[in-house]
Amino acid sequence: MIVEPSERARGARSSIIREILRLTQDGAVLSLAGGIPAAEAIPLEELREAAATLPVAAFQYTPTEGYGPLRALLAQRASQELDRPVGEEQVLVTGGSQQALDLLGRVLLDPGDVVAMEHPGYLGAIQALEAWQPSFLPIDVDRDGMRVDLLARALAGGARPKLVYTVPDFSNPSGATLAAERRRELAALADRYGFLIVEDDPYGHLRFAGARQPAIATLSDRVVRLQTVSKSLAPGLRVGWVVGPADLTGLLVRAKQAADLQASTTGQALAAALLGRPGWAERQAARVTPLYAERARALSAALRRHAADVLDVPEPEGGMFLWGRVTTPGADTDALLRAAIAEGVAFVPGGAFAVPGGGSLRDGLRLSYATLDLADLDEAARRLAAALHR
């Protein structure tokens, strides 16, 4: 190095997922490791058509807060979704939800501040928040999502998190949905102990079974809600948004100004063009959800067929992921990954989703069914079973 890296840079870790992706680019490997939407789920023709009539303003600078037409639309949608008036000043458009997590860390966390996080937890959130040197408090997840009872116990024992992070619908990686009663308990705890809930909701619109649960933001004001078009429209636009208390979004705007001025105007204008069409979001969800439902069921069934003796995989109600636990004693999915790649299939080992301070999750693995067709899903399950049985 020409000059010394900062302490923060020396501590940064690379994403294991991106390293796995590198190993699986030769085409011979069927990848269940990704977290990307199916290409068929991206409305290419509609995007191209909308792009062909964008105004010049879609290519100019725009306010840090967001492209006017999009921000107005998002405030209106949030008002409907949360069933209370949400003003534009409560909305900030970000470069995907990843940036929202980074900005939240930037404006809220001093080194050593406590962040409670569901465990296993979303790797991107761990990476984003870790950069701000918090102390993590891992909270185990079961089939009904984060164990809010364990959080309550930690709080009663004196823990004072500043943030509590959760993906309440079809979590990444657990696939679990936070039960309605737990949402109410979590909201009540936030009000009692004064922490902020980060409700990261990229998958909520991808429900293919079970009943819709209330957004946590409908249950408390101490919630910042993150959403994105990455799973519902197109991740390459890099358009996410924050809905939260206006004083918090104001801080985030200032931080975003220094970080990158604004999200892509072009991406925002395309998102506004499609989301602004009456009923479009609902039609798109109705188009994509059956695709993922079919694939989720196919992969679940294939895994039961080929590997029920060694792998426990609950069926999700939506989203893009299955979370498996290897039931053989001493399971190590880091080692399993090498065997799996030799068999021609990839996944993400559970350890990647371990919140610092939590268990190792060595028996866990995340399987995405979003991008493979039914035949490939069956073949991938067969190969994974072969690796498991070796």
Place this chain on the structure above:
Amino acid sequence: MIVEPSERARGARSSIIREILRLTQDGAVLSLAGGIPAAEAIPLEELREAAATLPVAAFQYTPTEGYGPLRALLAQRASQELDRPVGEEQVLVTGGSQQALDLLGRVLLDPGDVVAMEHPGYLGAIQALEAWQPSFLPIDVDRDGMRVDLLARALAGGARPKLVYTVPDFSNPSGATLAAERRRELAALADRYGFLIVEDDPYGHLRFAGARQPAIATLSDRVVRLQTVSKSLAPGLRVGWVVGPADLTGLLVRAKQAADLQASTTGQALAAALLGRPGWAERQAARVTPLYAERARALSAALRRHAADVLDVPEPEGGMFLWGRVTTPGADTDALLRAAIAEGVAFVPGGAFAVPGGGSLRDGLRLSYATLDLADLDEAARRLAAALHR
């Protein structure tokens, strides 16, 4: 606030330019305050046409390092520009140059590290780097750019900057171009004292007078070069890029992964589509440069006509800005701005560009000629003169 902001967030300042823009949105005010390209300089039809045939990959996730076709193109262009082989691993696509500055601060600066910076300096760079709590070393600028002799003196006196920041061509706000001899001296100092030069070059292609100077990156390996399509194509794409030593770009990639995963794939694909056409960049520069040349001359001439007795404004050789100094004793351009807005014209007061620890620049003002037509430029100069003469 629901929870306490971090120390960093409490210290963050808002951009005065964005506050001025808010004051000038009613249309009655002619704004010389912006830093945005002329709408006529954005090739709207070409962008729309390119958008109408984008592949689905342009809407998907893409590697943090950048969209493959764009990164290959940028490495090739850099190899030509710098007249030595530049590998793709030395290139990282960022969300505009603003993000490159933020990431550089993130991976290189620990609190108290010294950043030498031309003074007056680019406000966005001050904001981005300030977030990482460095100690600034302001280096005065004259008509030949940064006074490298003053930097040499500070180094001889024991100053040890980690970074030295400069906009060598048509600087923002000074409009000055760093003289060739100073570039060589600066490069030699970097090699001698072991600092990294941040060569921020958003305007280099907008030269309308004088001879082209060598990029500092051709004179030393201790240079990270920042470029962008914001002034040459369209800022709303949010596509900038870093060319630097591979170990540094590797650190930046890891930081960007945590910060926002990647720049907009769609923006990158559109940039690649246009920049990839043989001769396109040169044709676009040939189309835009005369427009800015004409406007620069018109504003300079109008200011000489209306305000030569109170305002000194050198003519730039390119870029988008004039840097004026009010010659009346005790000049205060913060106060002048209020009078100017009352007259119906806006500019950015010099104090916005003061590097912490440098002079107040209260007699300075930045005037952008990029977005007004010739009649409006003359009227804006007349109004500014009226405010100056009050």
